[in-house]
Amino acid sequence: xxxxxxxxxxxxxxxxxxxxxxxxxxxxxxxxxxxxxxxxxxxxxxxxxxxxxxxxxxxxxxxxxxxxxxxxxxxxxxxxxxxxxxxxxxxxxxxxxxxxxxxxxxxxxxxxxxxxxxxxxxxxxxxxxxxxxxxxxxxxxxxxxxxxxxxxxxxxxxxxxxxxxxxxxxxxxxxxxxxxxxxxxxxxxxxxxxxxxxxxxxxxxxxxxxxxxxxxxxxxxxxxxxxxxxxxxxxxxxxxxxxxxxxxxxxxxxxxxxxxxxxxxxxxxxxxxxxxxxxxxxxxxxxxxxxxxxxxxxxxxxxxxxxxxxxxxxxxxxxxxxxxxxxxxxxxxxxxxxxxxxxxxxxxxxxxxxxxxxxxxxxxx
Amino acid sequence: xxxxxxxxxxxxxxxxxxxxxxxxxxxxxxxxxxxxxxxxxxxxxxxxxxxxxxxxxxxxxxxxxxxxxxxxxxxxxxxxxxxxxxxxxxxxxxxxxxxxxxxxxxxxxxxxxxxxxxxxxxxxxxxxxxxxxxxxxxxxxxxxxxxxxxxxxxxxxxxxxxxxxxxxxxxxxxxxxx
Numbered sequence: 001x002x003x004x005x006x007x008x009x010x011x012x013x014x015x016x017x018x019x020x021x022x023x024x025x026x027x028x029x030x031x032x033x034x035x036x037x038x039x040x041x042x043x044x045x046x047x048x049x050x051x052x053x054x055x056x057x058x059x060x061x062x063x064x065x066x067x068x069x070x071x072x073x074x075x076x077x078x079x080x081x082x083x084x085x086x087x088x089x090x091x092x093x094x095x096x097x098x099x100x101x102x103x104x105x106x107x108x109x110x111x112x113x114x115x116x117x118x119x120x121x122x123x124x125x126x127x128x129x130x131x132x133x134x135x136x137x138x139x140x141x142x143x144x145x146x147x148x149x150x151x152x153x154x155x156x157x158x159x160x161x162x163x164x165x166x167x168x169x170x171x172x173x174x175x176x177x178x179x180x181x182x183x184x185x186x187x188x189x190x191x192x193x194x195x196x197x198x199x200x201x202x203x204x205x206x207x208x209x210x211x212x213x214x215x216x217x218x219x220x221x222x223x224x225x226x227x228x229x230x231x232x233x234x235x236x237x238x239x240x241x242x243x244x245x246x247x248x249x250x251x252x253x254x255x256x257x258x259x260x261x262x263x264x265x266x267x268x269x270x271x272x273x274x275x276x277x278x279x280x281x282x283x284x285x286x287x288x289x290x291x292x293x294x295x296x297x298x299x300x301x302x303x304x305x306x307x308x309x310x311x312x313x314x315x316x317x318x319x320x321x322x323x324x325x326x327x328x329x330x331x332x333x334x335x336x337x338x339x340x341x342x343x344x345x346x347x348x349x350x351x352x353x354x355x356x357x358x359x360x361x362x363x364x365x
Numbered sequence: 366x367x368x369x370x371x372x373x374x375x376x377x378x379x380x381x382x383x384x385x386x387x388x389x390x391x392x393x394x395x396x397x398x399x400x401x402x403x404x405x406x407x408x409x410x411x412x413x414x415x416x417x418x419x420x421x422x423x424x425x426x427x428x429x430x431x432x433x434x435x436x437x438x439x440x441x442x443x444x445x446x447x448x449x450x451x452x453x454x455x456x457x458x459x460x461x462x463x464x465x466x467x468x469x470x471x472x473x474x475x476x477x478x479x480x481x482x483x484x485x486x487x488x489x490x491x492x493x494x495x496x497x498x499x500x501x502x503x504x505x506x507x508x509x510x511x512x513x514x515x516x517x518x519x520x521x522x523x524x525x526x527x528x529x530x531x532x533x534x535x536x537x538x539x540x541x542x543x
Binding site: 013016017019020023024027028030031034035036042043044045046048130131132148152309310311313315316318319323325327329330331333334335340341343344345347348 | 392393396397398399400401402403404405406407408410476477478479481484485487494496497499500501503504514518521522525526529530
């Protein structure tokens, strides 16, 4: 017996061929749908990156956000007081090497340092023989948005109008009208006291995480790095300088004089405290636990620095620290991963960073 | 009439259908998480990594199993072109089942992401910290995944063609083992 003759297919064969085609098309269609290609309104990683680029311009090789920064290194020494809350090895009273990064928020790697620009500190804890911990913190008390969609819409509203080269204020008004949580958060952010520089600034996790101890008990936490360097208000030392890197130059100078220290302070949430909304602060009376001391004793340019090839993904967590239900954690992790992939592919065409090795050396005297 | 052909061995069928489900899930999880900005992202990533490593382990077992229990011969009636296509597509499927998890593991290594399987269970890096290598492997991972999906579609189409059009027992040899 030979196979069916393809030259004279019967009606039944045609129906069966059609069924095969329909099944294949259905599976392929589902794949295309899951990949976001059939949903122009879905906020994908690619669309988030496009919005970032429209707001900031194209800067190959740089981080898509917090683009201007420098690397720092030092160590963390746990106080031992967190071990009842979290089983993470990083909280043992031992020294753990730390690779960090100070930066300014925004996707413009050559922006001039301004007092009101959000400052950030990212830390990577390299606990020997245990899992890593990475965290990115900002010098604002709450985040301005509470979802990836909010972040995206804020970016789109702040992108320069191609006609004028400036953001369209009416777009921002519309955005704020649709996001009352952002209006409330911006009011809190505006009230913060800004310090004179990176060295005397407090940086906050903003998102909520969960600490889990050896018995499996879990508590919601937010953390901050609180400087031991005395607070000096930004207005008191407003530099009369045109130096557009004054914040970074001062950091290099200070760290050259003596190691800088921050206390890692963990705030314990109570039942009912918002865990899934980073625009909402926790009541000020929540208990705070001293987790240990971060000491930073060296700074370097991103060009050749140890922090450059690191993605400070907030979901790189050791066991003992878990994500909360905050949707921004997943969103940040996803966007950072895409940003990291883009800049990694552009590493060959990246121009020198704003803060060069020479700048760091000049400050470090 | 040909004598009834012996189908695939029970271990072969078990591995085939288990891995079919895992790989199909993996392809959809992968394409979904690479597009996602939603709360699903971290969950999908945390499934994708251990599932990929499980597939790597299973495909190694499967290759050994294939040598121990060779697949039944294709029907004599199958035209040479289809015979070549079957051979080539199966070689490609095996190559991709090995390559995708290895490229995934390698790219996370080159980026120095911790390769967490579950809790504190981690894999060591298998490549040096090199972001340009990471970028290359990350794109390779995507394109190999599209190639695997296309090969899977061809495989599914061929299986259904054997089942519904040729009716030559090839589909049944994997479906029921007879």
